[in-house]
Amino acid sequence: MSLPSFPLRTEQDRARAILILQKVDLTKGITWTMREEVRSDAQNRRMWAMLRDISRQVEWYGQKLSDEDWKHIFSASVEKQRAVPGLDGGFVVLGVSTRRKSKKWFNDMFLVMEAFAAERGVKFTTADHWGIAA
Known part of the structure; x- marks a missing residue:
């Protein structure tokens, strides 16, 4: 059944x-x-719009990072993830997929992203560009 x-x-x-x-x-x-409901399409659009804005406006330790790189940074912050030494040097953050995260988890990540952006003067595109109401 x-x-x-x-x-x-x-x-x-x-x-x-x-x-x-x-x-x-x-x-x-x-x-x-x-289980809690997973992210909505609107949350997904908002996340990628915010990541795009941050990646275009913030230099991180002398580097411009991709939208995907920033997603890893913010999701690692929300998850309180660990970093371990890599096999050939450097560090590897033990990853997390955002695909099945709850709506509440995404709201937590948006708060982290907004606080980070406010500290660095990032100007976000309007909610119209996120495909959701403000």
């Missing part, structure tokens, strides 16, 4: 989930998982 996947936002959604779970055959070995 394939269980449907849908967001739980209303009491009607909760009731629907309860009805589905009540019909599950417990002898079938079903696994059921709940």
Whole structure:
């Protein structure tokens, strides 16, 4: 049996989930998982717009970094990630994918990005360019 996947936002959604779970055959070995909603398309567009603005306006220790580089820096900050020595010298940040991060996680990352940008005088493009309302 394939269980449907849908967001739980209303009491009607909760009731629907309860009805589905009540019909599950417990002898079938079903696994059921709940998780926070992952980032929205609007959050994804906002993240890349902010990263683009930062990459164009900030020099980091004498280097211009790509949007992707900045994504790693900010996600590492939110995750409190560790860096370990690389095999051939330098350091490697133990990575994290943002693809399945929750909406709340993204809001935390936006706060880090906004604080960083404010300290360095970065001017963000308007919310219109992010594809979301301000």
